[in-house]
Amino acid sequence: MATHQTTTTGRSAASLTDRYVHAATRGLPDSQRDDVADELRASIGDRAEALQHAEGLDAERAEYVALEELGDPARLAAGYSGRALQLIGPELYPAYVRVLRSVLLAAVPTVAVVIAIIAALDGGSAGSILGETLWIAATVALHVCFWITLAFALTERGVAAGDVRGSLGVQWAPDQLPDLPRERSGSLLEMVSTLVWLGLLAGAVVWQQFRSPLGDHEPVLDPDLWSFWLPLILALILVEAAFEVVKYRAAGWSPTLATVNVGLGALFAAPLVYLAAEDRLLNPAAVAEVQAEWSGFDPETLNAAIIVVTLAIWVWDGVDGWLKTRAASAAA
Amino acid sequence: MNDDILTGHLQELRRGTVVMAALATLSRPTYGYALLETLAEAGFAVDANTLYPLLRRLEKQGLLTSEWNTEESRPRKFYRVSPDGETLLRALLDEWRTLHASIEGLR
Numbered sequence: 379m380a381t382h383q384t385t386t387t388g389r390s391a392a393s394l395t396d397r398y399v400h401a402a403t404r405g406l407p408d409s410q411r412d413d414v415a416d417e418l419r420a421s422i423g424d425r426a427e428a429l430q431h432a433e434g435l436d437a438e439r440a441e442y443v444a445l446e447e448l449g450d451p452a453r454l455a456a457g458y459s460g461r462a463l464q465l466i467g468p469e470l471y472p473a474y475v476r477v478l479r480s481v482l483l484a485a486v487p488t489v490a491v492v493i494a495i496i497a498a499l500d501g502g503s504a505g506s507i508l509g510e511t512l513w514i515a516a517t518v519a520l521h522v523c524f525w526i527t528l529a530f531a532l533t534e535r536g537v538a539a540g541d542v543r544g545s546l547g548v549q550w551a552p553d554q555l556p557d558l559p560r561e562r563s564g565s566l567l568e569m570v571s572t573l574v575w576l577g578l579l580a581g582a583v584v585w586q587q588f589r590s591p592l593g594d595h596e597p598v599l600d601p602d603l604w605s606f607w608l609p610l611i612l613a614l615i616l617v618e619a620a621f622e623v624v625k626y627r628a629a630g631w632s633p634t635l636a637t638v639n640v641g642l643g644a645l646f647a648a649p650l651v652y653l654a655a656e657d658r659l660l661n662p663a664a665v666a667e668v669q670a671e672w673s674g675f676d677p678e679t680l681n682a683a684i685i686v687v688t689l690a691i692w693v694w695d696g697v698d699g700w701l702k703t704r705a706a707s708a709a710a
Numbered sequence: 711m712n713d714d715i716l717t718g719h720l721q722e723l724r725r726g727t728v729v730m731a732a733l734a735t736l737s738r739p740t741y742g743y744a745l746l747e748t749l750a751e752a753g754f755a756v757d758a759n760t761l762y763p764l765l766r767r768l769e770k771q772g773l774l775t776s777e778w779n780t781e782e783s784r785p786r787k788f789y790r791v792s793p794d795g796e797t798l799l800r801a802l803l804d805e806w807r808t809l810h811a812s813i814e815g816l817r
Contacts, residue, residue, distance in 0.1 A: 413787075414766070416778075416785065416787075417742065417762070417786075417787045418762065420741070420742075420743075420784050420785060420786050420787070421741075421742045421743045421758065421762060423784055424741075424742075424743035424744075424784075424786075425743055425758070428743070428747075447758065448758055448759050449757075449759050453759055454759045454762070454763065457759060457760065457762070457763030457764075458762075458763045458766060460767070
């Protein structure tokens, strides 16, 4: 319903009340708008009149104070239309935090590791790889926050279908209760840090082939190993990662897992030790490059060091698994 | 105990009684601003921006009926309690008395 006001100034000379009423009733359906607007206008007029009599204000000031008392028209509009005045209310908030936390924990580290590997394959300095990984991880976190918040805000406004509500975990059930934290069991930090480390290791194996710092990108490891050995090592890294997830899901260490851990460690260490002992690990061209810079370099020493470090890591990791197993069974 | 705590708890206690007070007052047809004044005098201070939408909501629920009166200086919407509203008021008052008796019994 448009009202045409012809004024001498040429600008709309709508009163404050008109503007207020318009703002408060704008969002209402046509069928109600005029009725609510007329009533609101009368109520404002009544209040302004009362203020003039009681406080001795002039008409303009009385109108102003009356509107000030009524407060933000958006609040009034929400009252009339029954809309929520909150993005996510107390009913949904716990589920919102739960979902947000679990999705962030699942998505961001995974994406970060994948991106780091891809960036390493593409080549580039360690700095640029780190920068790209952090940037994309932050972007993913932002997206996760935005879309989950949007889903819950829509649910709050009752536009989400039943199956959406269900998938958002809005209905809390006792089954959702987290386990009590047991001493050093199923540590998320342990899993995430190990997965990141394994990802970096896999990335390094690939990266040294394409972007080695030696000479003209001379691979550090013998390229012949790609026919069998290096893919095997990459596969073992995947198996290690899977083991880490299984261990987390199983809520921590157990004798079985500790045994498997030692076996996996041996599988992982064996090829490295064998190749280093046979002097098949290092790329002869790369060794020549290093020797050109530093004549005292002896690949035998490096091979010995690789063997010692590999065995040390295997022993330490195996013992660590058993110690944590004992600590977990003692705490249980 | 400071005044803020007292005021807060009293507000909390009165919040649910505004509907009762409005239904009780509206046995006589009354328009929005007059009802606001009447309630304030009776000690049910309620904000205008709460009361006006509340009247609409009660009308939607069939607890009030309304009628425009255009004989006065400005046209006003008069609300009046409906038979359903009276039934609800009786039920609320019964509950009110029961609660009062229960609490007295607990002391």
